[in-house]
C-alpha cells in the first residue's frame with residue numbers, strides 16, 4: 001500500500017451506505033429518450049424492439065449481479081431491487097448505482113444491433129441516470145412496485161388512445177391532447193372501442209403491464225407457504241445470523257437459476273405468493 005502526504009484527501013470522501021436491512025431499489029432512466037426515440041424512429045406509442053432491448057440489457061444486469069432479486073421495467077426506465085440482506089459493496093449507494101447503471105448502459109449499447117440491425121447507433125450515445133431508494137418494509141417495496149406498474153398502465157392507456165386519435169383518427173397532436181383532456185380511464189377505453197374498434201384488454205401484455213425480470217425456480221401453489229416475515233426484530237436478526245455457507249449457497253443457487261422476462265401483474269398477491277423466494 002503506497003503511503004504519501006497526499007493520502008489525506010481520501011478523508012474527503014463521504015460515506016453513503018444504504019440503510020441496513022432495507023429493500024433498496026435502484027431505478028435507472030434513459031436520458032433525453034423523447035429525443036432519442038425520435039432520432040431512431042421508435043414506433044408510437046410503443047416500439048417493441050426498444051422494449052425488448054431494455055429487457056435484454058436488464059436481464060444481463062441480473063445475470064451479472066446475483067444480489068438483485070427482481071427488476072421491473074417500463075418505457076426507458078428499469079427498477080432493480082436489492083434484497084434487504086444484500087451487502088454488496090458494503091451497501092455503498094454510489095458504488096451500487098454506478099455499477100448497475102454502467103452495466104445496463106454497456107449492454108444496451110452492446111445489444112443495440114441485435115434489436116436494430118438496420119440502424120447503427122451514432123453519437124450522442126444513449127445514457128442513463130440512476131438513484132437508490134431504501135424501503136424499510138415489504139409493504140413499502142410492494143407499493144413501490146405497484147406504483148411503477150400503475151404508472152405503466154395509466155401512461156399506456158393514455159398513449160394508446162392519443163396515438164389512435166392521430167394515426168387512425170387523423171387528428172393533430174394538439175387536437176388529440178385536447179380531446180383527452182379531463183377524461184377518465186373508462187372514457188379512453190370507450191373511445192378506443194367505439195371509434196377504432198380497439199379493445200384495450202387485447203393490447204399486448206408487454207405494453208399494458210411492463211416487464212418483470214427475475215430468477216425462475218419452481219412455482220409454489222398459492223397458500224402452501226408463509227410469506228416472508230415482515231419487520232424481524234433486531235434481537236431476532238442477531239440471534240440467527242445467516243451462516244457464511246448459507247449465504248454462499250444462496251448466492252450459488254441464484255447464480256445458477258435461469259433469469260426470465262415476463263409481463264405479469266405484480267400488484268396483486270398472486271405473483272408474489274407463487275414465487276416466495278423473491279421476497280424471503
Ligand code: ATP
Pocket residue numbers: 029030031032033034035037042043044045046047048050051075076
Ligand atoms: P429525461 O432525461 O428527463 O428522462 P426523457 O425524454 O427520457 O427525459 P421520460 O419521462 O423518461 O423523458 O420519457 C421517456 C420517453 O421515451 C417517452 O416519453 C417516450 O417518448 C420515449 N420512449 C421510451 N421507450 C419507448 C418505446 N419503447 N417506444 C416508444 N417511445 C419510447
Ligand code: ATP
Pocket residue numbers: none
Ligand atoms: P473494485 O471493483 O473495487 O474497483 P478493482 O480490482 O477494479 O476493484 P481498483 O482499485 O479499481 O481495483 O484497481 C484497478 C486495478 O486495475 C489496478 O490495480 C490494476 O491492477 C488494474 N489496471 C487498471 N488499469 C490498468 C492498466 N492500464 N494497465 C494495467 N493494469 C491496470
Ligand code: MG
Pocket residue numbers: 029
Ligand atoms: Mg426522467
Ligand code: MG
Pocket residue numbers: 029030031032033034076
Ligand atoms: Mg428518460
Ligand code: MG
Pocket residue numbers: 029030075076077
Ligand atoms: Mg422515463
Ligand code: MG
Pocket residue numbers: none
Ligand atoms: Mg476498480
Ligand code: MG
Pocket residue numbers: none
Ligand atoms: Mg480503481
